[in-house]
Amino acid sequence: MLNVYFTAGHPHRDDTVEIIRALDQAGVDLIEVGIPYSDPLADGPTIQQSSQVALQNGMTLALLFEQIAEARRFSDTPLILMGYFNQVMQYGEESFIKTCQEVGVDGLILPDLPLYEYERSYKQLFEKYDMGISFLLTPQTDEQRIHEIDELSRGFIYMVSDASITGAKQGISDRQLAYFERIAAMQLRNPRLIGFGISNSDTFQTACQYANGAIIGSAFIQALGLHGIEVAGATRDFVRQIRA
Amino acid sequence: MMHNTTTPSQQATIAVDELGYYGEFGGAYIPEMLYPNVETLRRQYLGLIKESSFQDEFRRLLRDYVGRPSPLYFASRLSAFFGAQIYLKREDLNHTGAHKINNTIGQILLARRLGKTRIIAETGAGQHGVATATVCALMGLQCIVFMGAVDMERQAPNVARMKMLGAEVRPALSGSQTLKDATNEAIRDWINNPEDTHYIIGSVVGPHPYPDMVARFQSVISEEMKSQLQEQTDRHYPDAIVACVGGGSNAAGAYYHYLNDRRVRLIAVEAAGHGVHSGESAATSVLGSRGIIHGSRTLLMQTPDGQIVEPYSISAGLDYPGIGPLHAHLISTGRAEAVSITDEEALKAGFFLAQNEGIIPALETAHALAALDRLGFSADDVVVVCLSGRGDKDLDTYIGMTNCE
Numbered sequence: 001m002l003n004v005y006f007t008a009g010h011p012h013r014d015d016t017v018e019i020i021r022a023l024d025q026a027g028v029d030l031i032e033v034g035i036p037y038s039d040p041l042a043d044g045p046t047i048q049q050s051s052q053v054a055l056q057n058g059m060t061l062a063l064l065f066e067q068i069a070e071a072r073r074f075s076d077t078p079l080i081l082m083g084y085f086n087q088v089m090q091y092g093e094e095s096f097i098k099t100c101q102e103v104g105v106d107g108l109i110l111p112d113l114p115l116y117e118y119e120r121s122y123k124q125l126f127e128k129y130d131m132g133i134s135f136l137l138t139p140q141t142d143e144q145r146i147h148e149i150d151e152l153s154r155g156f157i158y159m160v161s162d163a164s165i166t167g168a169k170q171g172i173s174d175r176q177l178a179y180f181e182r183i184a185a186m187q188l189r190n191p192r193l194i195g196f197g198i199s200n201s202d203t204f205q206t207a208c209q210y211a212n213g214a215i216i217g218s219a220f221i222q223a224l225g226l227h228g229i230e231v232a233g234a235t236r237d238f239v240r241q242i243r244a
Numbered sequence: 245m246m247h248n249t250t251t252p253s254q255q256a257t258i259a260v261d262e263l264g265y266y267g268e269f270g271g272a273y274i275p276e277m278l279y280p281n282v283e284t285l286r287r288q289y290l291g292l293i294k295e296s297s298f299q300d301e302f303r304r305l306l307r308d309y310v311g312r313p314s315p316l317y318f319a320s321r322l323s324a325f326f327g328a329q330i331y332l333k334r335e336d337l338n339h340t341g342a343h344k345i346n347n348t349i350g351q352i353l354l355a356r357r358l359g360k361t362r363i364i365a366e367t368g369a370g371q372h373g374v375a376t377a378t379v380c381a382l383m384g385l386q387c388i389v390f391m392g393a394v395d396m397e398r399q400a401p402n403v404a405r406m407k408m409l410g411a412e413v414r415p416a417l418s419g420s421q422t423l424k425d426a427t428n429e430a431i432r433d434w435i436n437n438p439e440d441t442h443y444i445i446g447s448v449v450g451p452h453p454y455p456d457m458v459a460r461f462q463s464v465i466s467e468e469m470k471s472q473l474q475e476q477t478d479r480h481y482p483d484a485i486v487a488c489v490g491g492g493s494n495a496a497g498a499y500y501h502y503l504n505d506r507r508v509r510l511i512a513v514e515a516a517g518h519g520v521h522s523g524e525s526a527a528t529s530v531l532g533s534r535g536i537i538h539g540s541r542t543l544l545m546q547t548p549d550g551q552i553v554e555p556y557s558i559s560a561g562l563d564y565p566g567i568g569p570l571h572a573h574l575i576s577t578g579r580a581e582a583v584s585i586t587d588e589e590a591l592k593a594g595f596f597l598a599q600n601e602g603i604i605p606a607l608e609t610a611h612a613l614a615a616l617d618r619l620g621f622s623a624d625d626v627v628v629v630c631l632s633g634r635g636d637k638d639l640d641t642y643i644g645m646t647n648c649e
Contacts, residue, residue, distance in 0.1 A: 004245075038419070039424070041428060052418075055551060086546070090535060090548065111275040136277070137273065149276075
């Protein structure tokens with residue numbers, strides 16, 4: 001499974017729909033749209049900069065929901081939103097999840113929403129609107145917690161490939177492979193997608209051997225960020241290279 | 245003469261709960277990558293702090309290295325001018341020149357017990373950065389301090405001090421290039437270095453257990469106030485405590501042992517920059533709303549979409565768009581009163597203290613002093629101002645003001 005991430009409203013405010021169209025046509029399995037945020041703590045410089053550009057472009061949550069509703073007229077590729085919990089709080093937790101369902105969002109990734117807060121305050125809302133949620137696990141996550149993450153995730157589990165923030169790194173180490181194998185052997189009920197550091201066809205194929213697929217973000221944003229690029233063509237070329 | 249050995253308290257006790265909440269504020273809204281470190285701290289901090297070997301070492305360093313207890317000084321000229329009995333808790337006389345070192349001593353002892361070898365910190369005015377660099381030098385640990393590029397310029401003397409102490413100072417170049425952005429970069433560094441690194445947060449902000457842990461280390465301020473007031477005024481509590489609040493660590497320490505003593509007014513002084521509603525301000529309790537910043541549910545300045553607003557204050561230590569969850573709780577429940585002071589009012593108060601008491605305060609502290617004529621004290625009210633830091637680092641700003649006049 002190939003999940004491609006991009007930041008909504010970057011490089012131009014109205015590129016969101018075109019990028020979804022191009023990813024859909026290129027046949028990716030999952031589209032992950034980042035809600036631009038002023039203080040994206042879990043993201044590296046590439047995604048942070050794309051967020052700043054998107055905000056300068058005038059990107060808002062209301063606009064993003066309109067863009068997604070429009071994209072849903074032609075694309076039925078599963079689509080998930082990634083954002084920070086403060087954005088959900090300000091929109092109103094229930095309104096946010098309800099609107100996601102109405103415009104056709106399949107699931108959410110909220111890296112700073114802790115498991116126990118989700119379980120005690122928000123799980124019922126997600127179930128009420130049949131909204132998926134993916135929690136992260138890292139090489140440092142202990143076994144009991146991995147089972148809790150598997151229990152609470154609905155859709156897939158986001159496996160952080162290494163102790164790091166997002167951003168393309170070089171290659172995959174033996175230590176990471178041992179971690180991938182350890183998790184694969186646990187036979188979790190959710191599919192596992194590996195993210196952070198997946199940037200090209202080599203790392204993508206390795207990730208697919210050890211998990212159900214991978215998430216690519218920073219490398220795609222860099223490809224889109226080239227000056228004067230035509231986003232549809234750039235998206236097609238990027239996905240072709242990854243799948244090569 | 246009054247003797248009050250018990251604390252009257254009909255209301256709920258103010259204290260952090262097991263999940264790190266003060267009422268509705270607090271918690272630990274952190275990405276999973278930080279979970280093991282924060283969880284280890286959460287499970288261990290109380291136990292480690294209570295160990296007698298920890299307490300012995302902590303108390304000894306505060307006494308012999310920091311120079312505690314810090315004096316409680318009766319400011320007679322200030323008292324005559326403002327018409328109240330004004331005492332200054334002299335945190336400016338601590339080693340490194342501010343209250344910040346109380347916390348860094350505590351956290352470096354914790355970091356060593358947790359087996360960490362690399363220390364990171366964020367800093368605004370540079371006082372916390374200097375205090376962190378100092379304890380790292382003392383313990384022989386590697387030290388990296390993140391500081392907004394704008395702050396590096398306006399607090400250049402502290403940058404030089406950190407470097408001389410052997411720390412590496414890394415500029416934060418995102419956002420408004422101030423304290424918020426330095427904190428973001430420090431958190432990112434911790435995500436990337438989860439095994440060998442301890443993050444010494446400098447204020448009562450961040451995910452649980454930081455706000456409570458930092459407040460406990462700073463609580464030595466009010467612990468000393470109790471016996472000093474008893475000795476000097478025959479009463480262990482004041483009528484009011486005035487402290488500046490950026491994140492709020494000196495205020496938390498000065499309030500700590502009086503939180504549940506409702507006889508004591510708690511005054512939190514925030515930076516209004518060019519004016520609360522000027523668009524260039526850091527008066528979080530007025531301009532802020534409920535949300536999440538740096539892992540904590542609290543009050544912060546944000547847009548309706550939840551984007552964090554870039555604050556402004558002449559004082560780098562108060563130039564922060566949030567406040568600690570304890571302060572959000574105290575202010576929203578009415579336990580503490582918030583006052584906003586502009587750049588200009590703070591500068592004037594700084595000069596006033598210099599020329600009437602011979603003490604040059606930090607710009608942060610000058611905000612607390614400027615609040616004195618707003619509070620309507622009566623002549624026999626005992627008021628403690630937490631003199632959180634000295635103004636050497638701010639001389640360029642003060643001198644700039646003299647030149648303008």
